[in-house]
Amino acid sequence: MLSELLTLIYILASVTFIIGLKMLSNPAKARNGNLIAAAGMTLAILGTIFLYKDEYGQRLHNYGWIFGGIIIGAVVGALAAKKVKMTAMPEMVSLFNGMGGACAMLISVVEFNHLSEVFYKPGWSEVPWKINGAIIGHLLTIYAGAFIGSVSFAGSIIAWGKLNGKVKDFSFKGQHIFNIVLLFVIIGLIIFLLFGLNPLNYKLFYLIPFLSLVYGVLFVFPIGGADMPVVISLLNSFTGVAAACGGFLYDNKVMLTGGILVGAAGTLLTILMCKAMNRSLKNVLIGNFGGSKTVAAQSKSGGNYKEISVSDAAVAMAYAKKVMIVPGYGLAVAQAQHACHELENMLEEKGVEVKYAIHPVAGRMPGHMNVLLAEADVSYDKLLEMEHANDEFKTTDVVLILGANDVVNPAAKTDKSSPIYGMPVLEVEEAKMVIVNKRSMKPGYAGIENELFFKPKTSMLFGDAKNILQQLVVEVKEL
């Protein structure tokens, strides 16, 4: 009776995951979708703890350990998620994703240990079971879980470090080839240990998670920071597959459905994100954003730029008919969304039409800017997607760029040697005047120069975005 109840719970949980994911792709229902999936997950966890029986009809024990772990994880996780600043959300997602990957890896290691305990019996010289389909399937899910979970864990940690600036881009000559060789070594090892596992070589198993961790690190290291969202999304779908391996291992349908669902949806999401940047996944993964940095830096750097004072900028905007604000990572870092909204209100009081041009990958993740501006109560219909914004730049008097760089770089359209060539950008140079707020002349996240800053139409307004915006508000108010 109890185990039938658990089956029902698992079916319900699987359905909540599907409905939750469906609702998450609709702005009006997204929040409820998340809550529904969370409710399903809670049900599945509680059901597993109290109702699970293994194949011998044994209930689970070690309740103290289980609840201890859950309480620690829940408290730390909830606090971390509540405390994290809006700007740091992307790296938080990456970190949580890595935790899931590590969890899958540990499950595989424990299960392998469990399996290999038979080897410890003295006198065994051969595998005490017949190599058949069931055993190979069982081993394969253990190996695959260890492999994918480890790659996802290590990769996510590196992505997390890159997003918060702790890890710098790093690549060495022939790294792609080294990575591919390493990948083949891991796959070769997995195949060898599938068919040739015996009491003498079973310890080689531990090489799988170890080499996979190395691979995960090297896999993410050379990829430029601008591409991190895509990488996180890809690693997210990896963890989904790793979770599904656990589903095979325990004959657990809810892990299987949840894992495969996320694996498939995550892969599609990765491709959609690439499309938003007009790049192929292959290009992101083996393209050398980091590697070509030196080449790009040499081309067309230098030149003269002109600075503008805060009061001049305020005058230019207050007397314009239409102002377009282009938010970028600088806005997020400075937490300047409220100041930005205030400036928008001040300008509108003066009769200026104010809109926001949102590049799909502005900030560190797609949708990053929308979330930030929504927090500051900026009205939805003021946010223009890239195509609409590009239509309107021609009739715009002043464009105010707040800490955005690569997404307004005209080199993406004109310079074939540029690493971001082909990425759709906001065509801000169509407007009559461009004011760029940045902290310094340092290149943006992709590490390339932006010729926009040296154009005669462009004026630079150096400083922290929040600080500058507050000064602008004061200046506009006084006009």
Next chain:
Amino acid sequence: MLNWISENQQYIYIVILMIFLGIEVIGRVPSVLHTPLMSGANAIHGVVIIGAIIVMGKAESNNYVALILGFLAVILGTLNVVGGFVVTNRMLEMFKGKKEKKH
């Protein structure tokens, strides 16, 4: 091989259907929601916690390696689930607040 397929047909059906469902379900997501959706999917694959609970619950009480690794797995899995859902909710809270004021 054929034997194996027919023995495991349930799984094969689930995998195939879930792949198509996963693709279908998020097919028309606006780019605004890419980040929350990724975060939500991240929380859902936290279902791996169930595996960790089973590992933990099955470990013999004198097998310290399994106990410690299982314990770690439970902590990490819970972090993934709880952190994932809370972060997603925080992101989406902002969208919702906006909507309500508009009406």
